[in-house]
Amino acid sequence: MKLAISITGQTLDSPFDARFGRAASFCLVDTDTGSWTVHANPALSASGGAGVQAAQFIAQLGAQAIVSGAYGPKAYTTLAAANIQRFLASGHDGRTAADILTAFKSGHLATADDATHGGHHGG
Amino acid sequence: MRIVVASGKGGTGKTTVSTSLAQVAAEAYSVRFLDCDVEAPNAALFLHPALATQREVGILVPRVDTQACTHCGKCAEVCQFHAIAVVGQTVLVFDDLCHGCGSCTLICPEQAISEQLSVIGVIDTGLTPEGIAFAQGVMNVGQAMGVPILRELKKWTPEAMPATCDAPRQPLEIRDAPPGASCPVVETMRGAEFVLFVTEPTPFGLHDLKQVAAIAREFDLPAGVVINRDGIGDDAIDTYCAVQNLPILLRIPLERRIAEALASGQTLVDAAPEYRTLFKDLLERIVARMNA
Ligand code: SF4
Ligand code: SF4
Numbered sequence: 269m270k271l272a273i274s275i276t277g278q279t280l281d282s283p284f285d286a287r288f289g290r291a292a293s294f295c296l297v298d299t300d301t302g303s304w305t306v307h308a309n310p311a312l313s314a315s316g317g318a319g320v321q322a323a324q325f326i327a328q329l330g331a332q333a334i335v336s337g338a339y340g341p342k343a344y345t346t347l348a349a350a351n352i353q354r355f356l357a358s359g360h361d362g363r364t365a366a367d368i369l370t371a372f373k374s375g376h377l378a379t380a381d382d383a384t385h386g387g388h389h390g391g
Numbered sequence: 392m393r394i395v396v397a398s399g400k401g402g403t404g405k406t407t408v409s410t411s412l413a414q415v416a417a418e419a420y421s422v423r424f425l426d427c428d429v430e431a432p433n434a435a436l437f438l439h440p441a442l443a444t445q446r447e448v449g450i451l452v453p454r455v456d457t458q459a460c461t462h463c464g465k466c467a468e469v470c471q472f473h474a475i476a477v478v479g480q481t482v483l484v485f486d487d488l489c490h491g492c493g494s495c496t497l498i499c500p501e502q503a504i505s506e507q508l509s510v511i512g513v514i515d516t517g518l519t520p521e522g523i524a525f526a527q528g529v530m531n532v533g534q535a536m537g538v539p540i541l542r543e544l545k546k547w548t549p550e551a552m553p554a555t556c557d558a559p560r561q562p563l564e565i566r567d568a569p570p571g572a573s574c575p576v577v578e579t580m581r582g583a584e585f586v587l588f589v590t591e592p593t594p595f596g597l598h599d600l601k602q603v604a605a606i607a608r609e610f611d612l613p614a615g616v617v618i619n620r621d622g623i624g625d626d627a628i629d630t631y632c633a634v635q636n637l638p639i640l641l642r643i644p645l646e647r648r649i650a651e652a653l654a655s656g657q658t659l660v661d662a663a664p665e666y667r668t669l670f671k672d673l674l675e676r677i678v679a680r681m682n683a
Pocket of ligand 1: 455459460461462463464465466467482498499500501502503504
């Protein structure tokens with residue numbers, strides 16, 4: 269399956285970024301073959317609705333699952349509508365996207381069954 | 392003539408100044424007072440208008456006909472606020488992100504979008520005992536979009552101006568700006584002819600003054616400064632004003648008597664009548680600058 273991971277850099281070895289809408293980029297990994305691509309997050313410069321825009325972007329990339337640190341209500345709704353599975357990982361332990369991928373494969377990641385924070389003001 | 396009273400941050404005494412200025416102006420002008428602080432309007436507490444009318448203000452948000460929609464994604468692409476998203480076979484609309492600009496409706500090739508009014512707040516209007524035509528915008532709790540309310544508020548024209556026995560008076564509009572330096576403040580200043588900054592002589596006061604002064608400069612508006620609680624801090628504001636060529640038009644010292652009267656809902660000029668002359672003088676200097 270295609271898994272998206274929010275990251276701060278340009279490769280699979282870049283640090284995991286726990287922010288979803290404001291992550292620098294997304295690493296898209298094929299969990300079966302291990303091949304990956306990195307895509308800059310277009311929502312980085314959004315003044316409002318970053319979560320929605322990032323979620324749409326992930327959907328357009330064809331991801332079936334996403335790992336990030338938190339999802340606001342609008343990002344959550346959009347990801348759910350796109351049938352993208354939502355996984356959570358902590359951003360505090362200095363992991364890379366590759367580490368997240370390993371944790372994902374071993375089934376160690378929690379799923380987000382609801383929005384994890386109240387969201388930001390839309391402005 | 393349209394005067395904006397702004398401060399950058401809350402609690403500097405902006406409303407103290409705007410309400411007293413309005414009361415003094417009402418002696419010579421036909422005054423219209425707009426409380427533009429739609430998140431927390433409070434000028435009514437001092438001017439005591441009899442609020443007679445209330446009107447709902449809203450924006451037009453899109454509603455998608457799922458039968459007609461082909462999920463082409465054009466609406467989501469055009470929306471700069473990401474208030475509408477197309478994922479797979481679903482179109483999501485987030486009303487609280489929508490600015491009601493109508494772009495999505497226009498671009499939809501299937502005419503699948505219709506517009507529905509979403510109420511975001513109200514405008515209250517009425518007359519004060521001195522005959523000031525008063526209006527305030529009040530944003531609904533949980534809304535984040537003050538600007539559409541401000542636009543409506545600015546369009547408001549009092550139906551019947553108070554009857555005056557003397558000759559017809561010149562209209563004068565006073566806008567009490569919201570705190571901060573974001574979009575609502577910009578919208579409040581748009582179309583004005585003068586900005587009066589109310590600040591206090593502290594580092595925070597100076598920081599916020601700089602921000603609002605920058606907005607006024609964008610609009611090329613003449614401006615002046617009122618220093619409230621004069622004497623509590625340093626003279627950095629004086630220095631800044633001198634460098635920027637911003638005239639300091641009035642200084643209000645920190646006085647317990649004034650603070651207590653304000654807390655009980657009196658305006659400054661009602662509580663301390665000696666300020667009446669000072670505010671008249673302030674108004675004259677503002678008018679002179681506007682006409683200069
Ligand atoms: S533009 Fe119209 S047809 Fe295309 S996705 Fe939006 S609502 Fe549907
Ligand atoms: S009306 Fe404007 S802001 Fe609202 S969803 Fe449509 S394009 Fe976006």
